[in-house]
Amino acid sequence: MSRPSRADRTARGEGPHGVVLVVGGGFYGCSLATHLARRGAQVTVLEARADLLGGASYFNQARVHGGYHYPRSLRTAGRSQASYASFTARYAACVVDDFLCVYAVARGSLTNARRFRRVCEHIGAPLMDAPASVRRLFNPATVEASWVTREAVFDAVRLRRLVREEMADAGVTVRLGAPVAGVTETASGALVALETGEVLAGDWVLVCTYGEGIDDLPRGVGYAGLHCEPCEMALVDLPEPLRGKGVTVMDGPYFSLMPFPSTPYHTLSHVRYTPHGSYPTYEQAVAALRAGLTTRADWMIRDAARYVPALTGAVHRESLWGVKTVPARRDGDDARPIVLRRSDGGRVLSLLGSKIDNIGDALRVAEEHLRDTV
Incomplete structure (x- = not known):
């Protein structure tokens, strides 16, 4: 048979x-x-x-992705948006969404305002032009456009x-x-x-x-071709104009501020300063962490303030340290697939x-x- x-x-x-x-x-x-x-x-x-x-389940920005993060990977953006409603409903007791979530596109970015909007429309991600009160948070010399979006965080x-x-x-x-x-x-x-x-x-x-x-x-x-990065997630106290907000500036020049619900602080991640090197194995990345790494939180704050001037008033309180693992071949398009080996x-x-x-x-x-x- x-x-x-x-x-x-x-x-x-x-x-x-x-x-x-x-x-x-x-x-x-x-x-x-x-x-x-x-x-x-x-x-x-x-x-x-x-x-x-x-x-890794604790060491991250606790973001529930709505797809906005991935204008260079339509598949990842679409899957994130498709998963958003089911995740927030399924884990409603752990989800926090009582803040204003804002995305902005930097000038000289790997994407632009027109493409960002087109991707959001294609995947059905809610997008609204930022009001003047929000636009004033950004430096117009370094930021092309900004929007109010729909994303939440989870309490780990x-x-x-x-x-x-x-x-x-x-x-x-x-x-x-x-x-x-x-x-x-x-x-x-x-x-x-x-x-x-x-x-x-x-x-x-x-x-x-x-x-x-x-x-x-x-x-x-096993997995070949991984990038294993010892990473720092800074926890910061924000000045009044930024409280109650999550702010992400895309894409090339990149940083993100999101509430971290298990603390009174926001996480701050930065594309250049969050990773403290890259290694081909997890063990090597862990060894770098154990050897001791110097915080780069002040560097993150200073660079991010070029886009959001109010960040000059942010205060670094502590940092979370961990290892981020990404398939190396995905560096170019920033896709985040689920990889299964059998x-x-x-x-x-x-x-x-x-x-x-x-x-x-x-x-x-x-x-x-x-x-x-x-």
């Missing part, structure tokens, strides 16, 4: 109902774990840190709490402080070796570590996520590949 087609198996709701081991307790790993457990799988999450969502602390509750309700087992040394594919499943020497057996293994290195992986699962036997998948708000796409991609092994 021939094997049922993917469409037939999808229609019947078939999926991985055996033992699934998820390596990585970030937002993607935890969401996949809950999703699969609700469909009948016995799922265990293995997280090296002392808590969930403690890596609330999101962690919600993720924990959902995994508990779904019956997911969580093991914290469990760093993984290697993954091996077998004829009927896979083995996960912890650094302690303990070995766990599963029918499938999902590696969701955002590029964090595991010494031993099956062929086809072992020869299909029992081990690795998933490199793009943006937190694209979680719906990630769930569909992973489940589709897992069905192929049923």
Whole structure:
């Protein structure tokens, strides 16, 4: 008898109902774990840190993307806009949108006001010309145009709490402080070796570590050509004219200010000064962080003030440090795809996520590949 087609198996709701081991307790790993457990799988999450969502899921601007960020990648812009409503509805308890979100295009940018508007119209992203009170925030010598947009941020602390509750309700087992040394594919499943020497057996293994290195992986699962950047996200106190606002200046000259809900501050990221170098492996980037890096927050503030003069009154309070992982081939168009790798036997998948708000796409991609092994 021939094997049922993917469409037939999808229609019947078939999926991985055996033992699934998820390596990585970030937002993607935890969401996949809950999703699969609700469909009948016995799922265990293995997280090296002392808590969930403690890596890239916390170290970011907490932006729920509406697509405005990507005028040079229509696909990423469109997927972000398509995901916006579902994410903000699904995680409404964690979403904060009580601020004015403003985008501007710098003169001499990699895009321009006309193209930015065309992209927003094409993907259906709400866009309104900024009123005079907002336009006055920008230096007209360096900024071509500005708009009021629709984007929110998420509270990472609330999101962690919600993720924990959902995994508990779904019956997911969580093991914290469990760093993984290697993954091996077998004829009927896979083995996960912890650094302690303990070995766990599963029918499938999902590696969701955002590029964090595991010494031993099956062929086809690793990532080549990554840029791993030790990065600084500055937390700043803003002067009165900028409070209650999120401001992003595009695209080439780039910086962004967004509220960071788990603190009273805004994050400030800058295309030139947020990355502290670039390395081909995650381990090298982490080593640079551990060696100690000098803050560049004052450089970020001084340069950004050329576009938004009121930023001269910003005060740097502290910085978040982490590693950003991006496929090197995407530097040119700034696309942020979901990258999936699969072992020869299909029992081990690795998933490199793009943006937190694209979680719906990630769930569909992973489940589709897992069905192929049923």
